[in-house]
Amino acid sequence: MSNGPQPDLTPPPPAGDADVAPLLEVTDVSKSFGGIAAVNHMSFSVQPGESVGLVGPNGAGKTTLFNCICGQLRPETGRVELAGTEIDRLAVYERARLGIGRTYQRVEVFPDMTVRQHLLVAERARRGDGRLWRDLCNRSRPAADELHRVAEVLDLVGIGDRADDSVSALGLGSCRLVELGRALVAEPSILLADEPSSGLDVHETQELAKVLRALQHERGLAVLLVEHDLAMVGAVVDRAIVMDLGSMVAQGTFDEVMADPLVRDAYLGTSA
Amino acid sequence: MEHFLGFAIPGVPYGCTYAIVAVGLVLTYQATGVFNFAFGAQAYTSAFVYTKLVQNEHLPIWLAFFLSVVILAPALGLIFDRFLFRKIPSTNTTAKLVMGISLFVGIPALLPVLFSNQNQFNSPSILFDPNTVYFRVVSQPINGIYLSSLVITAAVLIAMVVLMRFTNLGLQMRGAVESRRLVALDGVNSGAVVATAWAVSSFLAGLAGVMLAPIYGQLQSQDYATLLVAAFAAAAWASLRSLPIAALVGILMGVASTVLQGYLPSSSTLSAAALPSLPFLVLVGALLLVPGMRSLDESKDPLSSVDPPTPPTTATLRTPQLNRVIRPAWYVLLAAFCLSMLTWIPATWESVFNAGLAYSIIFLSITLITGMGGQLSLCQATLAGVGAYTAALLANHLGLNLLAGAVVGMVLAGAVAVVLALASLRLKGLGLALMTIAAALFFDTSVFTQGSISNGQALSVQSKWLGLGIVNPDGHSLFVLEILVLVVCAIGVLLVRNGTTGQYLSAMRGSETAAAGLGINLTWQRVLIFALSGMVAGLGGTMLTIQQQTVNAFNFNYQFSLAFVVIVVTTGVSTLEGAINAGFAFVVIQQVLTYLPARLGGESLVIVLFAFGALQYANHPEGILEFQKRRWTLRLEGMLFGDRQATTPPLAGSTAAPEPGGSGP
Numbered sequence: 048m049s050n051g052p053q054p055d056l057t058p059p060p061p062a063g064d065a066d067v068a069p070l071l072e073v074t075d076v077s078k079s080f081g082g083i084a085a086v087n088h089m090s091f092s093v094q095p096g097e098s099v100g101l102v103g104p105n106g107a108g109k110t111t112l113f114n115c116i117c118g119q120l121r122p123e124t125g126r127v128e129l130a131g132t133e134i135d136r137l138a139v140y141e142r143a144r145l146g147i148g149r150t151y152q153r154v155e156v157f158p159d160m161t162v163r164q165h166l167l168v169a170e171r172a173r174r175g176d177g178r179l180w181r182d183l184c185n186r187s188r189p190a191a192d193e194l195h196r197v198a199e200v201l202d203l204v205g206i207g208d209r210a211d212d213s214v215s216a217l218g219l220g221s222c223r224l225v226e227l228g229r230a231l232v233a234e235p236s237i238l239l240a241d242e243p244s245s246g247l248d249v250h251e252t253q254e255l256a257k258v259l260r261a262l263q264h265e266r267g268l269a270v271l272l273v274e275h276d277l278a279m280v281g282a283v284v285d286r287a288i289v290m291d292l293g294s295m296v297a298q299g300t301f302d303e304v305m306a307d308p309l310v311r312d313a314y315l316g317t318s319a
Numbered sequence: 320m321e322h323f324l325g326f327a328i329p330g331v332p333y334g335c336t337y338a339i340v341a342v343g344l345v346l347t348y349q350a351t352g353v354f355n356f357a358f359g360a361q362a363y364t365s366a367f368v369y370t371k372l373v374q375n376e377h378l379p380i381w382l383a384f385f386l387s388v389v390i391l392a393p394a395l396g397l398i399f400d401r402f403l404f405r406k407i408p409s410t411n412t413t414a415k416l417v418m419g420i421s422l423f424v425g426i427p428a429l430l431p432v433l434f435s436n437q438n439q440f441n442s443p444s445i446l447f448d449p450n451t452v453y454f455r456v457v458s459q460p461i462n463g464i465y466l467s468s469l470v471i472t473a474a475v476l477i478a479m480v481v482l483m484r485f486t487n488l489g490l491q492m493r494g495a496v497e498s499r500r501l502v503a504l505d506g507v508n509s510g511a512v513v514a515t516a517w518a519v520s521s522f523l524a525g526l527a528g529v530m531l532a533p534i535y536g537q538l539q540s541q542d543y544a545t546l547l548v549a550a551f552a553a554a555a556w557a558s559l560r561s562l563p564i565a566a567l568v569g570i571l572m573g574v575a576s577t578v579l580q581g582y583l584p585s586s587s588t589l590s591a592a593a594l595p596s597l598p599f600l601v602l603v604g605a606l607l608l609v610p611g612m613r614s615l616d617e618s619k620d621p622l623s624s625v626d627p628p629t630p631p632t633t634a635t636l637r638t639p640q641l642n643r644v645i646r647p648a649w650y651v652l653l654a655a656f657c658l659s660m661l662t663w664i665p666a667t668w669e670s671v672f673n674a675g676l677a678y679s680i681i682f683l684s685i686t687l688i689t690g691m692g693g694q695l696s697l698c699q700a701t702l703a704g705v706g707a708y709t710a711a712l713l714a715n716h717l718g719l720n721l722l723a724g725a726v727v728g729m730v731l732a733g734a735v736a737v738v739l740a741l742a743s744l745r746l747k748g749l750g751l752a753l754m755t756i757a758a759a760l761f762f763d764t765s766v767f768t769q770g771s772i773s774n775g776q777a778l779s780v781q782s783k784w785l786g787l788g789i790v791n792p793d794g795h796s797l798f799v800l801e802i803l804v805l806v807v808c809a810i811g812v813l814l815v816r817n818g819t820t821g822q823y824l825s826a827m828r829g830s831e832t833a834a835a836g837l838g839i840n841l842t843w844q845r846v847l848i849f850a851l852s853g854m855v856a857g858l859g860g861t862m863l864t865i866q867q868q869t870v871n872a873f874n875f876n877y878q879f880s881l882a883f884v885v886i887v888v889t890t891g892v893s894t895l896e897g898a899i900n901a902g903f904a905f906v907v908i909q910q911v912l913t914y915l916p917a918r919l920g921g922e923s924l925v926i927v928l929f930a931f932g933a934l935q936y937a938n939h940p941e942g943i944l945e946f947q948k949r950r951w952t953l954r955l956e957g958m959l960f961g962d963r964q965a966t967t968p969p970l971a972g973s974t975a976a977p978e979p980g981g982s983g984p
Contacts, residue, residue, distance in 0.1 A: 117836060119832065119835075138835070138840075138842075139835035139836060140835045140836075140837075140838050140839055140840045140841065141838075143835070143836055143837055143838035144838040148836075149836045151832070151833065151836075155829075155830040155832050155833035155836075156829065156830065156833070157825060157826045157828070157829030157830060157833070157834075158829050159825050159828065159829060160822075160825060160826070160829065164822065164825075167822065168822045168823065168825075168826050168837065168839075169837045171819050171822065171823075172823075172837040172838040172839050173837075173838060175838075176819060178819070179815070179820055179847065181818065181819065182814050182815050182817075182818025182819060182820050182821070183811060183814050183815070183818075184814075185814055185818075187814075187817070187818035187819045187820075226833075229833075229837065230836075233837060233838065
């Protein structure tokens, strides 16, 4: 996938150091739709540079929780803090500017744009350079350093060779990589990846897992990963949180939670 | 109480008609996903044919009713479905609205052409004799019109509620509205289901039209447009979901209008302002207060990914070799046009082209708001009117130079657009379209016609206020002024489109969720594009005023707003040259049509031509003219340089980005 240097695949240092202030802290967050509790008093935290898996069966409330963190949904109770700052009252774009990057369960790309343009837009949004007077003075053309950064990220996620293709011409798997690149170019402090391997084949999934690992190690990027491919979750995360029916049923290392009878019950409907 | 009922009861027939149309709108939306702007035109068509068959052909009432309502109305609905709306992807709200608006403006203009331009009067009542008083309610006589309205409304409401809630067909309709392709995968003939929905809703339109005709006396399409606005308001309060609420609000609006009429002093300003404003005040109230109106366009067809992407514009598709030919050709054409305008073109055509330049500026505002911003605004003529009236009033009252007035008008039009954008922040797609049309109607009835502004009269503007030594506004100097303003506006639009703002807007059009997730402030971008669009429209309106030496509220009414959208969509809403082509085509075709015999419809034929051009939007969302250009460009490339394989558009923001002006002149 990546044409650049191979990422370091050694296990990450143990996360969850009590002395380090959490990067993301979710406290008692609840959200219901028409009386059905999609997220029910969820509390957890993610340390800087930590990779946390959020797993659970369909309908567990994982994406709803993501939406509460990103600001697409307003939780009914609870609090979300990023690097010690309460972000509950902030709009989606303000949270993004504070360092929350996101990919989506249902692919969200801009059909009129090429792959490169996706990343250029994200780069501009990160810099906060979208000023009308610059446009009217014809000073909005991409600078060399912007193009260089974009090219770097395109290579990192492995779609550098398709940079000038329209996303309308790409398959689902490639669109997911575009989403990932778009999120990464904004240099987030935490990446919320919602089923990033959906639509990718086994090889691409393994490569994606390597990229996420490398980002965590080399750039200190924290990752909150929603994923149904448990092999990928096991390869990427330091810690896993299992949700079912809106509530947390277990948390711990990946192996610990997978051995938990409650988790087996949530996934298989039996604690056998 | 008796006094109150004396005012309220006369409003019941009107209210019943609003109710039927509102029920029809809700039914169409629930069953097809289309908010049918053409409903009023369909109602007018049935009423027109019905009256003509009875009055001119002397057919019995039942036969005329059968032909116009039972046969013609559903047939129209089936034609709309089969040839137009079926081709539109269910998620493309803009295309559905544009189709409806095209029919809304096209059909009333077409009917006089088809059936000779004679007025229709005294349409007969379909059920009970209008001259017979059947009984009295608190001393109020209840004649055939009242009785017919009540009986038909009750019957329609019951039938539609039963259809939607208790029949298998109703269930299938509700499924098909989300995704007819998905329903088809379950073995349902979704095409037949949606066609039935169109037939039933069109029958309701025909019924409402024929029911309303005896109430109005003289049959005018304008009355049916007003009826539609009242029905919009009733349907909006029902969140386009509840048939009983739509019917109830419709009836209440009819009653409220006659009660207000009764209680307010007939000559007061309040009466003059409040009565015509009632439907759109109710509509705005619904848009601001009913939560369901904010989430109208949020449903997504799970199979929408099978829809082909919108084709790239011709300018981005052209090979560099062809660009080297095309671009100089444009400059030569532009130079030839300028030279001709300044030398040999006759005064009549010079005036036509000058008007075309002014309209091009106004249409550029639609390129900004719809083509770039992805928002459908139905009040661009109104914003042009704000600019025009501001400049004219400042010139008339303060003797201010018209060019200085144009700047003030431009700023004021931008401010109005900002207020509108802020008022409709939570709305998109259909909700925004309704909000903007409500604003247009508000300005039509309560601002432009106010005594302090125009008192309903045209304001004349004298050339002496133009300054810069320009003394003959029909002459060459006006051409120089207008082309300079157009070039400045065009370059500005190009720079915005190719700049970061254009990229942000493109991102917003693609996915608001993802755009916000990147840190793009959607609210600011939306307000910004509204403001820019309003300013350009205001400037264009002033240029039109300078060219015509008069400001007339009629030239900036909501029907022109709708027609403007239709015209620009026909030529290509996403390109700069689409707006300029539209401006010139609008005035040139109008001028050419003056040479045709009046019986062919005269200038109204121009609306028909554009309306039916815009109907091609379903097949060619890039615009029929843009489609043809792309086709011929590819052919030309094939002939000159041989076939090519890559059709990927180059980057607009990267090293391979096209130069400003890449989209044409």
